Amino acid sequence: MTADSRITAEQPWYDLFSRGARDWIRHNEKVRAALKHSLPQIVSDGDVLTKSGDHSVFVPVKFLEHARFRLTDPSSEQGVGQGQGEPGDVLRQGQQPGDGDGEGAGGEGEGEVRFVMEVTIDDIMDWLWDELKLPDLKPRPNATVNDDDYVREGYDKHGPRARLDRRRTMKEAIKRRAVQEDAPAFTNDDLRFRQLKRRHSPALNAVVVCALDVSASMAEQQRKLAKTFFFFATHGLRRQYSKVELVFVAHTVNAWEFSESEFFEVTASGGTAASSAFNLSLDILKSRFDPARYNCYFFYASDGDNFSEDRASAQQALAELAQLSNYIGYLEVLPASFGSGETEMSRLMTQARGGVASIGISKVARDEDIWHALRHFFMQEAQRAEA
Numbered sequence: 001m002t003a004d005s006r007i008t009a010e011q012p013w014y015d016l017f018s019r020g021a022r023d024w025i026r027h028n029e030k031v032r033a034a035l036k037h038s039l040p041q042i043v044s045d046g047d048v049l050t051k052s053g054d055h056s057v058f059v060p061v062k063f064l065e066h067a068r069f070r071l072t073d074p075s076s077e078q079g080v081g082q083g084q085g086e087p088g089d090v091l092r093q094g095q096q097p098g099d100g101d102g103e104g105a106g107g108e109g110e111g112e113v114r115f116v117m118e119v120t121i122d123d124i125m126d127w128l129w130d131e132l133k134l135p136d137l138k139p140r141p142n143a144t145v146n147d148d149d150y151v152r153e154g155y156d157k158h159g160p161r162a163r164l165d166r167r168r169t170m171k172e173a174i175k176r177r178a179v180q181e182d183a184p185a186f187t188n189d190d191l192r193f194r195q196l197k198r199r200h201s202p203a204l205n206a207v208v209v210c211a212l213d214v215s216a217s218m219a220e221q222q223r224k225l226a227k228t229f230f231f232f233a234t235h236g237l238r239r240q241y242s243k244v245e246l247v248f249v250a251h252t253v254n255a256w257e258f259s260e261s262e263f264f265e266v267t268a269s270g271g272t273a274a275s276s277a278f279n280l281s282l283d284i285l286k287s288r289f290d291p292a293r294y295n296c297y298f299f300y301a302s303d304g305d306n307f308s309e310d311r312a313s314a315q316q317a318l319a320e321l322a323q324l325s326n327y328i329g330y331l332e333v334l335p336a337s338f339g340s341g342e343t344e345m346s347r348l349m350t351q352a353r354g355g356v357a358s359i360g361i362s363k364v365a366r367d368e369d370i371w372h373a374l375r376h377f378f379m380q381e382a383q384r385a386e387a
Contacts, residue, residue: 122239129236132378134206136326136358137295152194159193168192206295207245208237209281210263213302215252215272222333226301227264229331229370233299233378234260245294247284251277253307257284273310274302274345278317282324291324299377301331304343311344318352328352328359329377335365 155168173190177183210230214223237244248263249255255276258266277300285296298321306314322328330349342350346361353359362373 125232125236125239128232128374129240129378132236132374133240134208134237134295134297134327134378135360137206151197153197154195155192156195157189157191157193159195163194163196165192165194205243205245205293206237206241206297207247207285207289208234208297208299209247209249209284210234211249211251211255211277211281211298211300212263212266213252213272213274213277213300213305214250214266214268215305216269217272217305218303218333219335222303222335223267225333225364225367225370226331228367229301229364229373230299231264232370232374236374236378245289247281249277249280249284251280255280271307272302272305273314274300274306274348275310275313275317278314278321282317282321285321285324296325297327297329298325299329299331301333302345303334304332304345306344306348308344311348315348315351318348322352322359326358330359330361331373331377332361332363333365334363 155165169186169190169192172192173186176187176190177185210233212223212226212230218226234246237246246260248258248260250258250263250266250268251273252268252270253273253276257280281298285291289296318328328349330345332343332346349359349361353361360377362369362376364370364373
């Protein structure tokens, strides 16, 4: 007489942990959700730029507590639902957060508990670039570089233990035991290992030119806003794409190419001639990056000022740059008190966008605007159409 075999439903993985472990997992999920919700504030935090070498920043997070009832002390609080009270009595207005004699005023009320959490730059980039990517990224037909990618394909009875598929092995054992009497629990014939195959795919090569106006018209706060945008854009691009070349250009009436570290420290004075940056970028793209092999992107940050005598040269260079580029992004950094008027550079970009060029324009005046600029330039095309 054979014993009946019974197969039970798989227990949810969440219940395999102890209560303390489940609370710890839930707590981490809540903290990560809170941090992801606070990404606009994290992006605008100036500490991120200064902490790039340490790869972490400190972010205040609300303290999470288990829900519980709190009974009011009858001797200190009276009112409807809390003790004595008569119909028609006027209740005092509730105190709003921040009300008091001053920031350091004492009191008896319970305050909000917060703790500071250390978050790595890598985690911030992962959350930030979950829904962002380079627009109009296309494989080039003449690309000579291939990416080797390994994909799962089929099963085999032999292979390394790390690729053992336990679920598939269990199924094979159950099928064998269903047709055999007094069969052993497992045999070597039941083992199934996942197989990996190497696939070749054309590399999506991309070059991104970051150009910055560092002339005297750009105030220190405006330069900081522009460099914050470039910081998150370049770090995110590196994490998402393995074949991205970055070029850094800064200009006044002349333009220079800088290394990445120099670019985020450069400052200058003098007039503004945007055509110098456009022409230098054109020379770099034509000499070092073949448009047949590279997707070209150009991002330019300026306060909108440009020398009036430079208008024709800038317009011509911008039109030629638009023909070589998949996308052009213009970040206009304005002082907080700026009105709704249109700047010289904004008019040039708008005219160029009227043709066949794909140009995005975003204006920032405060730290909080950086998050919206990143979403505007790098949001996926499907989401861009819905926005």
